[in-house]
Amino acid sequence: MTRPSQNGPLLEVDDLATHFFTRxxxxxxxxxxxxxxxRGEVMGLVGESxxxxxxxxxxxxxxxxxxxxxxxxxxxxxxxxxxxxxPAQLRRLRGRKIAMVFQDPATTLNPVVTxxxxxxxxxxxxxxxxxxxxxxRSVAVLTRVGIPDAARRLKAYPHEFSxxxxxxxxxxxxxxxxxxxxxxxxxxxxxDVSIQxxxxxxxxxxxxxxxxxxxxxxxxxxxxxxxxDSIAVMYAGRIVEAGPTAAVxxxxxxxxxxxxxxxxxxxxxxxxxxxQIPGTTPSLLALPPGCAFAPxxxxxxxxxxxxxxxxSDGLRRHRCHHPLGLEGAP
Amino acid sequence: MTxxxxxxxxxxxxxxxxxSFGDRIAGKLGQPIDxxxxxxxxxxxxxxxKGEALGLVGESxxxxxxxGRVIAGILPPSEGTTAVAGEPVMSQGPRxxxxxxxxQMIFQDPFASLDPRMxxxxxxxxxxxxxxxxxxxxxxxYVGRWLTTVGLDPGFAARYPHQFSGGQRQRIAIARAxxxxxxxxxxxxxxxxxDVSIQxxxxxxxxxLRRxxxxxxxxxxxxxxxxxxxxxxxxxxxxxxxxxLGETQAVYAAPQHPYTRALLDSVPKLMLDDHETTAxxxxxxxxxxxxxxxxxxxxxxxxxxxxxxxxxxxxxxRAVLPGRESACHFAPFPPGLRRLR
Numbered sequence: 105m106t107r108p109s110q111n112g113p114l115l116e117v118d119d120l121a122t123h124f125f126t127r128x129x130x131x132x133x134x135x136x137x138x139x140x141x142x143r144g145e146v147m148g149l150v151g152e153s154x155x156x157x158x159x160x161x162x163x164x165x166x167x168x169x170x171x172x173x174x175x176x177x178x179x180x181x182x183x184x185x186x187x188x189x190x191p192a193q194l195r196r197l198r199g200r201k202i203a204m205v206f207q208d209p210a211t212t213l214n215p216v217v218t219x220x221x222x223x224x225x226x227x228x229x230x231x232x233x234x235x236x237x238x239x240x241r242s243v244a245v246l247t248r249v250g251i252p253d254a255a256r257r258l259k260a261y262p263h264e265f266s267x268x269x270x271x272x273x274x275x276x277x278x279x280x281x282x283x284x285x286x287x288x289x290x291x292x293x294x295x296d297v298s299i300q301x302x303x304x305x306x307x308x309x310x311x312x313x314x315x316x317x318x319x320x321x322x323x324x325x326x327x328x329x330x331x332x333d334s335i336a337v338m339y340a341g342r343i344v345e346a347g348p349t350a351a352v353x354x355x356x357x358x359x360x361x362x363x364x365x366x367x368x369x370x371x372x373x374x375x376x377x378x379x380q381i382p383g384t385t386p387s388l389l390a391l392p393p394g395c396a397f398a399p400x401x402x403x404x405x406x407x408x409x410x411x412x413x414x415x416s417d418g419l420r421r422h423r424c425h426h427p428l429g430l431e432g433a434p
Numbered sequence: 435m436t437x438x439x440x441x442x443x444x445x446x447x448x449x450x451x452x453x454s455f456g457d458r459i460a461g462k463l464g465q466p467i468d469x470x471x472x473x474x475x476x477x478x479x480x481x482x483x484k485g486e487a488l489g490l491v492g493e494s495x496x497x498x499x500x501x502g503r504v505i506a507g508i509l510p511p512s513e514g515t516t517a518v519a520g521e522p523v524m525s526q527g528p529r530x531x532x533x534x535x536x537x538q539m540i541f542q543d544p545f546a547s548l549d550p551r552m553x554x555x556x557x558x559x560x561x562x563x564x565x566x567x568x569x570x571x572x573x574x575x576y577v578g579r580w581l582t583t584v585g586l587d588p589g590f591a592a593r594y595p596h597q598f599s600g601g602q603r604q605r606i607a608i609a610r611a612x613x614x615x616x617x618x619x620x621x622x623x624x625x626x627x628x629d630v631s632i633q634x635x636x637x638x639x640x641x642x643l644r645r646x647x648x649x650x651x652x653x654x655x656x657x658x659x660x661x662x663x664x665x666x667x668x669x670x671x672x673x674x675x676x677x678x679l680g681e682t683q684a685v686y687a688a689p690q691h692p693y694t695r696a697l698l699d700s701v702p703k704l705m706l707d708d709h710e711t712t713a714x715x716x717x718x719x720x721x722x723x724x725x726x727x728x729x730x731x732x733x734x735x736x737x738x739x740x741x742x743x744x745x746x747x748x749x750x751x752r753a754v755l756p757g758r759e760s761a762c763h764f765a766p767f768p769p770g771l772r773r774l775r
Contacts, residue, residue: 152629153600266720267494296493297656301700302716323630326702354706367634369663370704374683377638378663381631384599 113140120177122163131388133159135341146318148328151338161287200230203278207290209270213262220258245276268299289321340396347420357427438481445514447475474500476674487651489661492671502654506539506620507532538611542623544603548595555591558610580609601632618650673732680758690760
């Protein structure tokens with residue numbers, strides 16, 4: 105079943121907005137996010153807490169519960185607009201064509217069901233039946249993510265695995281149906297560095313071998329830089345800068361990206377004060393007018409009271425009135 | 435080495451589950467009982483000089499937090515002693531308690547470490563009033579002074595924790611510790627739960643406090659970058675034991691223990707070249723259970739350099755280079771040995 109879009113983007117998100125209608129007011133968690141992703145491409149979606157990076161991930165899968173709602177925009181996946189899709193059809197894609205891995209495998213796996221049964225249920229949900237078939241497929245993906253002695257481990261419960269192994273199981277479940285797109289929300293944040301390195305190496309192999317696209321949601325610029333082809337930096341519900349990972353991190357155009365890079369102790373001289381971004385992230389209930397980063401930005405002036413447009417040069421995009429490295433340019 | 439301000443001697447800390455009545459009787463009668471004892475800290479000795487910051491690095495379950503709690507006087511050690519400026523941190527005898535206010539602790543999660551139903555001013559004032567560092571009448575000014583020190587408005591004293599962001603709460607927790615006028619702070623992952631931009635602000639606050647108050651610090655972290663930035667020396671811990679100890683820069687530049695090397699290699703680095711990819715060199719395997727640590731060197735199951743002796747003999751932590759200690763049978767390593775595999 106090949107579609108005409110084989111060489112085009114696999115995923116095209118256009119002007120997506122997800123708002124939460126709370127008693128305290130409307131929270132614009134995601135507000136006009138656009139990006140696209142090719143088959144086999146890895147995109148890092150970076151931001152701090154409350155930037156909207158996770159809500160973006162959930163929105164792609166239609167996993168937004170009231171009081172939240174996707175209020176506008178489209179998510180074209182393999183030629184279909186997921187936002188307009190009826191829930192029943194979306195459910196057929198979710199977990200099969202698009203899968204998701206979450207931060208904490210301890211809460212996403214069912215503690216009272218064996219790994220084997222959970223995998224069988226995930227397979228049966230999308231029509232793969234038969235003891236033999238489900239078993240073979242489960243063992244194959246568990247082995248693929250580096251779980252030793254997988255056939256025997258099918259009988260184990262989640263608590264019998266270490267944190268790193270549990271995350272591998274969660275990744276294996278996501279891979280059961282050979283998804284075209286995997287969304288991973290901070291999948292290594294809760295893990296130790298040595299285990300994180302194992303998972304990152306594993307992820308890179310998976311993307312190369314299976315050709316799936318990956319959205320890696322993270323706050324950690326270093327893991328993103330070592331994994332992602334492209335990066336999108338979010339702040340207060342919007343993408344403020346996007347482009348090829350190395351180019352963006354080497355010479356960022358948005359002052360927020362610059363600030364994040366300067367905040368990393370690994371890049372500073374030991375013992376010296378870090379260059380810090382002053383202030384805190386604004387409340388999404390009371391965003392400043394115009395550019396949300398302006399109150400913390402060293403270059404802000406009165407022009408920043410108007411929302412800057414997302415400027416694109418075909419390769420890189422930024423949303424800033426005073427982009428770095430482009431001074432003098434129109 | 436300069437005179438030890440904090441002196442930790444041969445400290446061990448074990449955790450045993452409470453035995454049932456039946457098991458205790460059986461034990462008294464000489465039956466072997468299944469005592470599943472966790473060896474969280476296993477014979478650790480270290481010293482910190484006045485005004486020095488020591489980083490304590492390791493992965494989860496290595497015992498770094500337990501060691502921090504023993505040093506801060508929250509947990510009594512099963513064996514060994516800790517002393518600050520010559521004074522023991524804990525009393526002896528059956529009901530052991532902390533006997534000094536010179537060591538204070540800061541915890542990882544500022545959402546859990548502040549009482550949500552107390553105004554932050556009262557939280558900060560509680561300890562100093564109890565220890566007569568201030569009086570109820572003067573508490574307001576006293577608290578205001580410490581809030582200012584950590585970069586908060588003294589007027590915030592009348593607010594509750596939920597009115598603050600994570601970074602501000604961590605500042606309040608730091609103010610609470612400082613208000614006890616300690617000589618030493620034990621900080622357990624104080625920036626781990628904060629966003630990058632806020633993390634930088636708190637790191638800068640620690641740098642400022644060290645300069646202004648000449649604080650001695652034990653800084654527990656899994657983040658090698660933060661430790662490199664803040665700490666003069668670093669101790670690497672693995673499964674209850676310190677495996678390497680030395681000046682931070684020197685340890686990072688030329689580690690003298692295979693675990694340190696492997697840990698440094700696991701840290702993702704910021705890649706700025708278009709076609710550069712990290713060759714991740716993950717450490718094989720996982721941390722063994724502290725319920726049943728392997729004999730000999732605890733790292734031997736995962737070590738790329740393992741030899742028969744490693745499976746039998748515990749390597750002592752010993753000086754292998756000037757200012758450097760390593761618990762590897764084969765240290766010191768020649769300078770050419772940058773990669774282990």
